[in-house]
Amino acid sequence: MTKIIVPIGPQHPLLKEPVSFQLTVEGEHVTESAMRLGYVHRGIERLCQERTYVQNIHLLERICGICSHVHTTTFCQGVEALLGVKLPSRALYLRALLCELERIHSHLLWLGVLALNIGFDTIFMYAWHDREVVLDIMEDLSGGRVSHAVNIVGGVRFDLTDDRRVTLLRQLNGLEEQVRILLGVVEHEQTLQARTRNVGRLSLEQIRRYCVVGPVARASGLDVDLRRDMPRPPYDGLTFQVPVRQEGDVWARTLVRMLETVESVHLCRQMLDLLPPGPVSTRVSRRVPAGEVVSRTEAPRGEVVYYIRSDGSDKPARVKVRTPTLTNLITLPSQLENVNMADVSVVLSGVDLCIACADR
Amino acid sequence: MGFSLRSIVYLLPQVWRVLRAGPLTVQFPFAPPELQEGYRGQVVVDAARCRGCSLCVRDCPAFALELEREGREEYRLIYHPDRCAYCGQCELSCQFGAIRLSNTFTRATADRDTLTRVLVDRRPSPPPLDE
Numbered sequence: 001m002t003k004i005i006v007p008i009g010p011q012h013p014l015l016k017e018p019v020s021f022q023l024t025v026e027g028e029h030v031t032e033s034a035m036r037l038g039y040v041h042r043g044i045e046r047l048c049q050e051r052t053y054v055q056n057i058h059l060l061e062r063i064c065g066i067c068s069h070v071h072t073t074t075f076c077q078g079v080e081a082l083l084g085v086k087l088p089s090r091a092l093y094l095r096a097l098l099c100e101l102e103r104i105h106s107h108l109l110w111l112g113v114l115a116l117n118i119g120f121d122t123i124f125m126y127a128w129h130d131r132e133v134v135l136d137i138m139e140d141l142s143g144g145r146v147s148h149a150v151n152i153v154g155g156v157r158f159d160l161t162d163d164r165r166v167t168l169l170r171q172l173n174g175l176e177e178q179v180r181i182l183l184g185v186v187e188h189e190q191t192l193q194a195r196t197r198n199v200g201r202l203s204l205e206q207i208r209r210y211c212v213v214g215p216v217a218r219a220s221g222l223d224v225d226l227r228r229d230m231p232r233p234p235y236d237g238l239t240f241q242v243p244v245r246q247e248g249d250v251w252a253r254t255l256v257r258m259l260e261t262v263e264s265v266h267l268c269r270q271m272l273d274l275l276p277p278g279p280v281s282t283r284v285s286r287r288v289p290a291g292e293v294v295s296r297t298e299a300p301r302g303e304v305v306y307y308i309r310s311d312g313s314d315k316p317a318r319v320k321v322r323t324p325t326l327t328n329l330i331t332l333p334s335q336l337e338n339v340n341m342a343d344v345s346v347v348l349s350g351v352d353l354c355i356a357c358a359d360r
Numbered sequence: 361m362g363f364s365l366r367s368i369v370y371l372l373p374q375v376w377r378v379l380r381a382g383p384l385t386v387q388f389p390f391a392p393p394e395l396q397e398g399y400r401g402q403v404v405v406d407a408a409r410c411r412g413c414s415l416c417v418r419d420c421p422a423f424a425l426e427l428e429r430e431g432r433e434e435y436r437l438i439y440h441p442d443r444c445a446y447c448g449q450c451e452l453s454c455q456f457g458a459i460r461l462s463n464t465f466t467r468a469t470a471d472r473d474t475l476t477r478v479l480v481d482r483r484p485s486p487p488p489l490d491e
């Protein structure tokens with residue numbers, strides 16, 4: 001049979017960010033695939049060495065347009081470890097609150113993108129409508145919808161009044177209702193299942209071999225979640241489930257993400273209930289003692305790792321970022337093998353790619 | 361047929377909710393946008409409070425602020441909105457509460473040089489401000 005090479009990207013309606021795939025197609029089936037990255041490489045890691053720790057928070061926030069807060073959280077966590085400061089617990093709670101809101105936002109956004117790519121526009125509209133609620137909450141708390149700029153080394157720079165806390169709890173109740181409806185759609189809607197079941201399957205063995213993280217790993221039966229496995233405050237005092245499925249296909253990933261969204265709403269509510277009083281930040285020195293540190297956090301897409309080395313000045317000597325998308329991207333060639341051309345969009349969506357994160 | 365009917369029934373409450381909510385479109389720029397109180401917008405300065413310490417300039421990650429110093433007390437604080445990332449770091453760094461972010465948008469323009477504003481002018485005989 002004749003082979004046809006189908007290029008997808010770097011600019012393609014299917015892709016929200018520039019990445020390029022070359023699919024070799026025989027008949028209706030993909031036989032080979034190649035991938036090219038680097039279209040949004042901005043040299044952020046190198047730029048970090050030219051800027052102070054204070055400036056770097058804002059620079060690193062711009063690595064990603066979805067999970068921006070988790071990047072600054074991981075960075076600040078690392079710098080705080082180098083400085084040896086202990087954060088007030090209120091600051092830790094508020095930081096984690098935003099992390100969870102961001103997870104809800106990221107998963108709802110992703111559900112919308114998946115729905116759009118499989119031609120299920122209704123769910124795209126509903127998911128993005130509900131995501132607006134989270135964005136409004138985050139904008140109200142931090143002053144920005146995507147770049148929150150709330151983290152500082154030594155704490156956060158926003159506080160919650162008691163009134164605001166009560167309104168937030170009410171908003172979260174409404175949000176949970178909506179998220180449960182979307183969860184119901186994922187569980188029962190048959191057109192969605194017809195498109196996503198048995199597509200892009202990854203076995204547990206493959207997951208281990210590729211070191212996959214996050215919801216993609218959890219959908220294939222690997223029970224990992226940094227929030228539970230390496231709990232730091234406030235997660236050590238909260239109760240939550242880590243949803244795990246065994247199927248390993250795109251449907252399982254969808255379900256895991258939606259179940260996680262519900263858990264995140266619960267977590268937000270618990271944090272608001274348990275929010276300790278006190279200050280939200282401590283003063284820290286601008287110069288960071290020489291040393292190196294590895295900081296890890298569970299981002300919406302999986303574990304994000306920062307390596308920071310300090311030479312004792314007010315600028316880092318090295319910052320290295322390992323984002324979850326990079327490890328998950330590597331699975332794509334094996335997922336794309338032998339899939340029907342029409343399912344390529346489902347496979348590509350299922351991984352929840354964040355190319356800006358991967359390229360930095 | 362069977363399963364598609366079920367899907368429609370499942371989503372019916374959603375249709376009702378959306379219809380009840382009414383239109384969500386905002387008529388911006390024909391009507392003023394409704395921005396939250398804490399929205400990080402245009403940078404403004406209370407010139408009387410500014411001491412020209414340049415802490416805001418030092419910490420600005422986007423190099424959007426500039427301090428032109430001519431003497432101990434003579435300086436100009438210049439703001440370039442085309443570079444600004446609206447991060448609010450200047451507000452946090454200022455020890456005198458002089459600079460802050462207001463919840464207004466920066467106006468649009470086709471010529472980025474016209475955006476630049478002199479926030480504080482402490483030169484001996486200040487010529488008329490840019491705006």
Ligand code: SF4
Binds near residue numbers: 444451
């Ligand atoms: S808001 Fe941020 S980028 Fe803009 S002037 Fe202030 S510090 Fe600079």
Ligand code: SF4
Binds near residue numbers: 454457
């Ligand atoms: S605005 Fe504040 S930080 Fe900036 S120069 Fe004036 S007093 Fe200093």
